[in-house]
Amino acid sequence: MAAIALSVALCGAAAAAPRHGKSESVMVLVDHAKVVRLPEKAQTVVVGNPAIADVAVQRNGVMIVTGKSFGVTNLIALDANGTLLAESMVRVGAASDEVLTVQRGMDRESYACTPNCEPSIQMGDAPGFFERTTGQVAARNALAAGGARN
Template sequence: MSVSSLRIAVRAYFLSWSLAIAILLIPASAFAAPVPTGGPIAVNMDQSKLIRLPERAATIVIGNPLVADITLQAGGIIIVTGKSYGATNFVAMDRNGEVLLDRIILVESAADPVVTVYRGIERESYSCMPICQPRITLGDSERFFKSTLDQAGSLSGAAAGAAASKPQ
């Protein structure tokens, strides 16, 4: 084996080990979307988006928690969840109270196919993927909204009760 081929083999060996170590050391926060430097952050209603903040972020203040919710996770990751249509802002601060970021959050309608049915002045919304089912949507008539919400709550409660009574 010549000196140059030995040198190439040693370089390849160290390069492969360096690459393997680098892959193992990448934190999960590397996969979150970075916070845009300008403009609003768009999120769909009833959906979440992962955003990476500066590492020093320790406190998050949300302008209107009825529009969006934010949860701060380890490693500077936040989970932004759209709760109702509209716009609000959030401010990220470090432990000393220094403002690191101040951004607008726009909560928009989800992209799933929705059919809206009007019965006089009463409005009902249905999510059609592929079969149309009642959907809890802001702006629906009070009777339909409450009925759909009650059914969803009953189903959720029954599922939670079944899971709690399941033997371990």
């Protein structure tokens, strides 16, 4: 979601992050999502850096936090008056135990080995490997979409 601040009307829910200035960490993996409960009366949610993590606020008092890039950012919940209800640190990391990394000099390639090893592009992979792999994925998806129309 490109928007940095989202204004929403939420039903009451228990707070996942501490109130009034204390900070709690939310851990999420790149390309994964995590369900987080919002504090009661939260009206606005602000993500410090939406390039690192993004949120999708649901009507039932929860939000989905999605890891987009490695790093740390913050998440702020405000009430209708702009009063700080909660602030959390969002830490986005890699699922390193699920990815095999092959280092060839300065070039890196990533593979998902569950159980057979297949290319699985990750940020930081060598540009040639990244482009070849994404090109193959795009071509395969285009073929699959075209085949579904017939």
